[in-house]
Amino acid sequence: MGADREGGARHRPARAVAYAACGVVLLAGCASMPDSGDLRGVESTPRQDTQVRVFAMPPREDAPAAEIVQGFLEALTSDDPHYETARKYLTADAAAKWRPEWSTTVLEDGPGSEAARSGGREETHDASYTLTGTRVATVDAQQSYTPATGSYSQSVHLVLDKKTKQWRIDGLPPGVVMGQSDFQRNYTSVDKYYLASNTTTGAGTQPAAVADPVYIRRMVDPMTQMVRSLLNGPTRWLGPVVRSSFPSGSALAKGVSSLTPDDRNALTVPLNAKAAGVGSAQCAEMAAQVLFTLQNLAPALQEVELRAGGSQLCSEDVGEAESLAARGSAQEADSFYFLDGEHRLVRIGVQNSGTQPAPVPGPLGEGDKALRSVAVSRDEKTAAGVGIDGKSLYVGSMVSGSSLGDPVLTSAGKTENDRLTTPSWDARGDLWVADRATGKQRLLLLEQARGEPLEVRTPGLDGRIEAVRVAADGVRIALVVAKNGKGSLYVGRIERDEKTGKRPAVSVQELRSLTPASEEVAAMSWSGDSRLVVVGQEQGGVQQMRYVQVDGSTPEVPAPAALTGVNEIAASEDDEVPLVAYSADGIVRLPAGAQWQKVFAKGTGPVYPG
Incomplete structure (x- = not known):
């Protein structure tokens, strides 16, 4: 994570071990964390090949408070789908309340930190650190990117568990925070598509397809992420001028955790009961929205089949989708x-x-x-x-x-x-x-x-x-x-x-x-x-x-x-x-x-x- 580090922070030993055969990188920053002294900036992991997966290491036994904060920040930059490793740095109550999907704050460099303590010695039972940096952007709960400026300052509070004698974080900023190069490695921008509410093209028969860019985690099943995002509806800024053909409340069917095209480059999307009973014309528009949305991720995708309640709703290929809605x-x-x-x-x-x-x-x-x-x-x-x-x-x-x-x-x-x-x-x-x-x-x-x-x-x-x-x-x-x-x-x-x-x-x-x-x-x-x-x-x-x-x-x-x-x-x-x-x-x-x-x-x- 060499690109995103606090100015003046000392160099530390290499903190990642690459397993080329498996395509895995383990973030092991806590191994070299000192037991005392100020917490420094979180260095940013160098950009990896898109096939390389990055996983964080859990906290080691008897790690000091500074190391716990450092390990947590590094865990935020991993490819752990549900941030399970990051939650291990938190108290049980904090882990239950933390909502990483609510926002991602992007800083110019990795978050720096200052210990908030007196006398130069770490507190016996609790400790506080202030995360600092210069804002670049935020990604909200709708996955919508917004440029940002100004300084960033948030507190992290830790306690020493009375039973386990282990430091854990019990107070932390909302969402996720990381440096710009980590964001570029972890996230990618993809367009999801809706239909213009009151705009048709040509002779007035085709609705216009409107791209709504969102940022998703590139190594965490991006295809399924994008379908879920599409079903959740357009971002707030674009919402007033577009519509979705999916009925309100539509979602993936219960138990569907991942979507993968078959060997014919066709994708089946099982939906919940909210989508059952739609007419053929509406279903065709729904399938077109899915096809348009996924083509940036899977250019070879040729067909989408929508199902609900165990029955086929419709199936549309690329040519049929292009005839339904006009994309620039x-x-x-x-x-x-x-x-x-x-x-x-x-x-x-x-x-x-x-x-x-x-x-x-x-x-x-x-x-x-x-x-x-x-x-x-x-x-x-x-x-x-x-x-x-x-x-x-x-x-x-x-x-x-x-x-x-x-x-x-x-x-x-x-x-x-x-x-x-x-x-x-x-x-x-x-x-x-x-x-x-x-x-x-x-x-x-x-x-x-x-x-x-x-x-x-x-x-x-x-x-x-x-x-x-x-x-x-x-x-x-x-x-x-x-x-x-x-x-x-x-x-x-x-x-x-x-x-x-x-x-x-x-x-x-x-x-x-x-x-x-x-x-x-x-x-x-x-x-x-x-x-x-x-x-x-x-x-x-x-x-x-x-x-x-x-x-x-x-x-x-x-x-x-x-x-x-x-x-x-x-x-x-x-x-x-x-x-x-x-x-x-x-x-x-x-x-x-x-x-x-x-x-x-x-x-x-x-x-x-x-």
């Missing part, structure tokens, strides 16, 4: 788009390795209207463009010979930078754009890209919107918000209050910051069902490109190859297609496994559909 990551874009040297809309096929763009049919590609930014609808049939002066928003068909017509929106901003942002299409075919006019700054929604725009309420927004990107699921929106000359990235939840015969009231709720306070964001784009790619720069640093999850965590994927002078970035929710950027070299792209390639020297404004 499963939608394949035909082309990426940008503006050529004449400020006309052009495109290059995603599978085309060439660098010669083709004009887009229709008035925005074939007409004489010069544009500064564009957005292409998700069905690639319609395009929206902002005029070269940033004042007017136009919508046109991508059919040769069609006419453009009057602008659908006009800004009153006095300068180009105080007018319209690049627009963005959602899954319903609605168009979003921000008007930055001084004194009239607002986020606007044009239903079906026409008519009088709706002003979208943005409670909690502090600053001016500089960029807008709506997720493929239609229920989340990413915004770059400028304040005091610095742009920051936020993600909000799109809520619609739709009443029969009236226009909907639309709002963006509970904006989450996805960037550190010191980072200035220059560009961003959705790059997966729950992930964005961000171009930013730390204060005093150089421009960098990275991925970030919608919960603020960093995904376990390599950052894109370095590229200088990036002004705009475009990505698809389908991570099989290349990133595209507008940089100092014009339009460039990053195919998988390759370096950045020049595409078009005079191009600007790259976008994928959306």
